[in-house]
Amino acid sequence: MAAAGGSHFYVVNASTSICTSPEPMMEAWSMTTPPSDFDSLYSVATGNGGSFVAVGGINGLYFSTNGGVSWTTSTFAGVPFPGMVNGLAVSTDTRTVFCITPFHGYLSTNGGVTFTPVVSFSLASSPLSVAMTSSAMHIAIGLSMGVSVSNDAGMTWSIAQGLPFGSLYYEAMVRSPSRVIVGSRDTTIYTSSDGGLTFTTPSTAPDDGINFLCATEDVQYVVAATMDALYASRDYGDTWHAVEQLPATYRGSAVEAMVCNTTTKANANDNVTTVSLLTFTGRIWMLNISWATASPKTSDQRVAG
Numbered sequence: 001m002a003a004a005g006g007s008h009f010y011v012v013n014a015s016t017s018i019c020t021s022p023e024p025m026m027e028a029w030s031m032t033t034p035p036s037d038f039d040s041l042y043s044v045a046t047g048n049g050g051s052f053v054a055v056g057g058i059n060g061l062y063f064s065t066n067g068g069v070s071w072t073t074s075t076f077a078g079v080p081f082p083g084m085v086n087g088l089a090v091s092t093d094t095r096t097v098f099c100i101t102p103f104h105g106y107l108s109t110n111g112g113v114t115f116t117p118v119v120s121f122s123l124a125s126s127p128l129s130v131a132m133t134s135s136a137m138h139i140a141i142g143l144s145m146g147v148s149v150s151n152d153a154g155m156t157w158s159i160a161q162g163l164p165f166g167s168l169y170y171e172a173m174v175r176s177p178s179r180v181i182v183g184s185r186d187t188t189i190y191t192s193s194d195g196g197l198t199f200t201t202p203s204t205a206p207d208d209g210i211n212f213l214c215a216t217e218d219v220q221y222v223v224a225a226t227m228d229a230l231y232a233s234r235d236y237g238d239t240w241h242a243v244e245q246l247p248a249t250y251r252g253s254a255v256e257a258m259v260c261n262t263t264t265k266a267n268a269n270d271n272v273t274t275v276s277l278l279t280f281t282g283r284i285w286m287l288n289i290s291w292a293t294a295s296p297k298t299s300d301q302r303v304a305g
Contacts, residue, residue, distance in 0.1 A: 043099070045088035052094040054112055056085025061099055063112035076106060076115045087130040089139070096136035098154065100127040105141060107154045118154040131174050140180050140196060142172035147182050149174070149196035162199035163190055171210055175219035181237045183210025183224055191237040204240045206231045214260040216273070221291060223260050223275055230275065232289055232296040243289060244298045 043056040054063040060081055061074040076082045083101035090097050097108040099115065105127065106115035119141070121127050126144035133139075140160075141148045147160040147170050160180070163170070164187065171183040180196040183189050189205040192198060208226050215222040222233045230244045262273040273289045290297045 043086055043088045045090045045097075047090040047092065047094035052090065052111075054088050054090060054097055054099075056088055056099055058084050061085045061088075061112065061115070063097070065094075065111075072113070074108065074112050074115055077117065082106060082115070087127065087141075089130045089132045091132070091136040092134035096132075096153075098130055098132055098136070098139060100130050100141060102126070105130070105148075105154070119148065119150070119157045129171050131172055133175060133177060138174055138177050138195065140172035140174035140182075142170040142182065144170070146170060147172050147180070147196065149180065151177070151195050158196075160192065160196040160199065162192070162197075171213050173213040173215055173219070173222070175215050179219045179236055181213060181215065181219065181222060183213045185209050185211060189213075189224060189237065189240070202233075202238055202240060206240060206242070214275070216260065216262045221260070221262060221271070221273055221289075223273065223289065230287075230298075234291050234294075234296060241295050243296050244287065246285065 045054050046052060051067050052063065052065055053068050054061060056062075060076070062071045063074060064071050082099075083103060085099045085101055087100040088097065089099075095109060095111050097112040097115075099106050099108075103121055103123075104117040105119040105121070107118045108115045121143070124145065127141050127148075128144060129142040131140055137151070137153050139150045139154055146163055148157050149160050150157045160182070163182065163184075171185065173181045173183075174196070178193050178195055180192040180199075181189065182191075182199065186209050188201055188207045189210055190199040190201055192200075206224060206226055206229070208228070210224050210226060212225045213222065219236055220234065222237050224231045224233075224240070225246075228246055229242055230246070231240045232243045233240045260273050260275050262271055265271055269292045271291050273291070274286065275289060276286045287298045290299065
């Protein structure tokens with residue numbers, strides 16, 4: 001899993017270490033100093049320009065307020081170990097942290113110090129990903145057979161309607177109060193403009209399975225990765241364009257993580273998004289997407305690892 005914050009890009013990959021590299025093109029890497037009980041890390045999220053970093057793994061969750069120089073172990077109400085933390089989301093002010101484990105979703109309102117369970121999952125539902133708005137008011141959890149949404153900061157939850165029965169492994173992306181964008185790993189993309197109550201399928205969406213989604217804060221620009229290509233939307237997920245084939249050596253290798261950093265210009269047409277993909281084979285592919293034309297264009301591609 002990977003996350004970007006401020007001037008650094010953080011990667012954890014089912015190991016006991018965290019790699020960090022300067023943005024945007026990750027030409028040099030260094031290792032942060034983990035606490036002694038790190039064991040098999042599976043998720044990472046950042047906030048406050050990258051100085052706040054949270055990582056989750058087999059033994060629970062750890063957070064740092066100084067970019068990984070020192071770490072604190074989070075505590076979970078009623079349990080010594082919550083289970084594998086395989087998904088994290090952090091609010092803009094870093095006060096709210098949300099994490100998912102195989103059986104619960106946990107909420108922290110004190111910057112990751114303590115967590116309380118706010119939603120439960122059955123053995124069959126298998127939570128896969130979590131995303132929330134910058135204020136933490138709206139949260140979406142991608143499940144193996146659907147999406148669970150909350151529009152009141154995690155106090156109440158409902159299963160999103162309008163998603164096809166039988167589609168599996170949903171990657172949920174929510175970045176604005178009304179917009180929820182969902183990708184199914186065995187079908188296509190579904191969008192909601194009412195906070196996840198109902199969904200439709202854009203006619204131009206890719207139909208070969210979605211590995212990963214990332215978006216800008218207001219979800220105007222969205223990037224989707226399949227096993228073979230990248231697709232981009234510049235209008236909140238309503239229309240999609242195939243922008244680039246993955247390098248031949250990457251095709252067929254599922255994307256484990258994808259991070260998008262958008263440089264905002266005075267003229268919105270000049271905005272550029274740097275996309276960084278981490279595959280299960282441990283390689284990173286980077287490129288820029290320009291939004292200056294109706295059909296997004298790519299440039300400055302690089303490969304690492």
